Amino acid sequence: PVGAFVPGPRRERADRPLFGAKQWQLPNGLRVVLAENRRAPVVAQYLFYAAGGAEDPAGRSGVAHFLEHMMFKGSPNVASGEFSRRVAREGGNDNAFTSRDVTAYFQQVEASRLPLVMQMEADRFGAALFPADQLESERNVILEERRQRTDSSARSRFQEAFRAALWGPQTWPGRPIIGWEAEIRAITRDDLVGFYDRFYAPHNATLVVSGAVDEATLRALAEEHYGRVPARPGAARDRARAPSVPHEPRLVTREPTAREALLIRAWIAPSLTAGEARHALPLEVLAHLLGSGQGSRLHAALVETGLAVSAGASYDGEAAGATEFTVYAVPRRGVEPDRLEAALQATIATLLQDGPTEAEVARSRRQLSSGALLALDGFGAAPRMLGGVLAIGLSADVVEFWPARLRAVTQAQVTEAARAVLGTATATTGWLLPEAA
Template sequence: MTRVTRRHTICAAAAALAATPVARAAAQAAPPAMPDRPLFGAKQWQLANGLKVVHAESRRAPVVAQYVYYAAGGAEDPAGRSGVAHFLEHMMFKGSPNVPSGDLSRRVAREGGNDNAFTSRDVTAYFQQVEASRLPLIMAMEADRFAAALIPADQVESERNVVLEERRQRTDSTPRGRFQEAFRAALWGPQTWPGRPIIGWEEEIRATTREDLLAFYERFYAPSNATLLIAGAVSESEARALSEEHYGRVPARPAARRDRAPAPTAVHEARLVRREPQAREALMMRAFMAPSLTTDGAAHALPLEVLAHLLGGGQGSRLHAALVETGLAVSAGASYDGEAAGVTEFTLWAVPRRGVAPERLEEEAGAVVARLLDQGPSEAEVARATRQLSAGALLALDGFGAAPRMLGGVLSIGLPADVVEFWPSRLRAVTRPQVEAAARAVLGTAPHSTGWLLPEAA
């Protein structure tokens, strides 16, 4: 399953707001008064075995969500074994001492709930959402596989085929999927931890052994390297008692911490052009190496979020005005996610309208960036971006599971919960000079790659 980050959730809501007539009018209005109180008011504690527990109570519906985050993702895959973290995610559903293979999902479904898991570059997470009285059931099952997942040898090959089919469907069978994977490898290098695909290169998926999976599980799946998040209609006292009863029994043991090679400081390929007979439309991407909240240059992270929105956050953004409204492109945008363990990227993209030469679109996109660097953003642009992103944060609270998704990601990469809890107020404190400085540091001087996916006849 694809990971949903805080930024994905909030920016989707902000982009939707920006597309409405009401939002266009509101962009000119004064920002609403928003108290500086935590979004979720989550409580945190730690069990004796080292497991961190986070609780966010909400009585809006009689349901609960349980998420277990492990601080290890695709970037922790061993050299030559890309995809191990994701492959292990699949194998974690193959049973534990008291829960037969596949039974966890079947039991959750019988209760009318749902469960799934996801692997990102930095984390692997497992979750269930059920009616509140069934929280002890899902805790017991999740704690059982946490303590002693079986990873049965006789199911490795069948699950390898499932992973390979997932890769074929999501990446290999789509021109855009193949291009985006190749473009990330062009920026960082195909065998670096930022450049390897999370699902893994096909030949390395085929080479992965059960011993590789067991080694990853033993190395990273320990209480001291995990965070349990409980959200919904359950009190703090209940959450404390249940987490102690079920997860307190998981044996403490040493866990490896993230130990990655230094990230590349130069791009692997400055330009990538792929022609695909199956491609129906062209796509331009330009990605810049960028700091995150966990690296040197972390002070630029929030301003870069504002910059991404004012540059490419839907209607009202600079790229939309210069490329879409002029008829050069059918869509355009920018993205940045500063919640990463290590370096990240700032990306611009555009889909040219049929008949528009790639060179013309690329030139105009470059001109948009050049004007921003030359003149800086306006106070009105910064105010509009922070207003829309803040509103997006509040809208995201309506989604069930928002608290564990948002909090789990930051806590698992070593950031404090306040990064999420007080994000709107921190965002509103971003100034125009800070956004300008971040733009110059990344769009002005950082190494970057440009990629084009082109229909074969283009």
């Protein structure tokens, strides 16, 4: 979500576009977006593909992420590892990320070096090599990444298991983006090439450039470099319908290495692309007033009363398909799990019965807007926000006019959304407990 301000010395009206981005399409189907910004002589290039971990083939979780790694292993005119070395020599930086819904590759460089990074990105876009002799070494890198980020942490293992309990371990929302270990080990080069051929096509990609470049220059550069990538059939998302009820209602995990307990409860929820989309923005406001730290309901009911050391809520409506609304709490030492869970449930029940107050809704609208100032001021904010929504089939207006849409959310809409989602019995509750608990 983005707020009601544009980076810079003056405040803009909330009904004006945040970035004023321009869009066009190349003959091969690639969508190009420009968010011009002249505050510094730098540019950011982001290439989004409308495919993420949720598009992994059955039994091959982790393919999208594995492919992200292999895209740095060379293309016809750029040797393996040379892409990042060239960017670094120019004083820039580059990286990539895989989410449930998208895979994106980005570079941030001085403005005059934009042609260089466009040339290299277009080269691997059109013909990445995936050398077979580097497959196993990269698999080991990914397995080590999984060990460090997930397997070595009791909380991370629990959170992964919780998502699987909510959605099902072999559903597209329930599989880990990095992949289950056994399935990472089973991924073949053919799996990677098949995913690349299916999704890495111009019609399935969005190029977003922000910074010190004008439209005429970017049009010429995009046509010169990306226009040469031939159109090909490829495929769009074709996911099975997401579950409408949780896979398991309850998960209790006892871990000898856990340093503190953790309570999570999640409900399957609509997003801007699935289900009752009209609830999406009110659910963002609801998550804020429930769990945004001091002044929120969960903080008052659980932290200020001494039951928990922290508590919060989260929701992301900018998703391709169904999503989840989550609340969590970390109990204070000595507090019985049943006591904390009962207090959490009572807080939600009161909210559902009475609804939020107008003051709470107004506070959340205000803080959501003003709290986005720092995010908007970040160099990569515009391309990440714009590319993220466009790659899941939403309009750029979702970002550009987010402040006006947020300002229009009413107390009645937040109450209705809360009762439609949190008022159902279809939630998954999970406890991570130290072994001695």
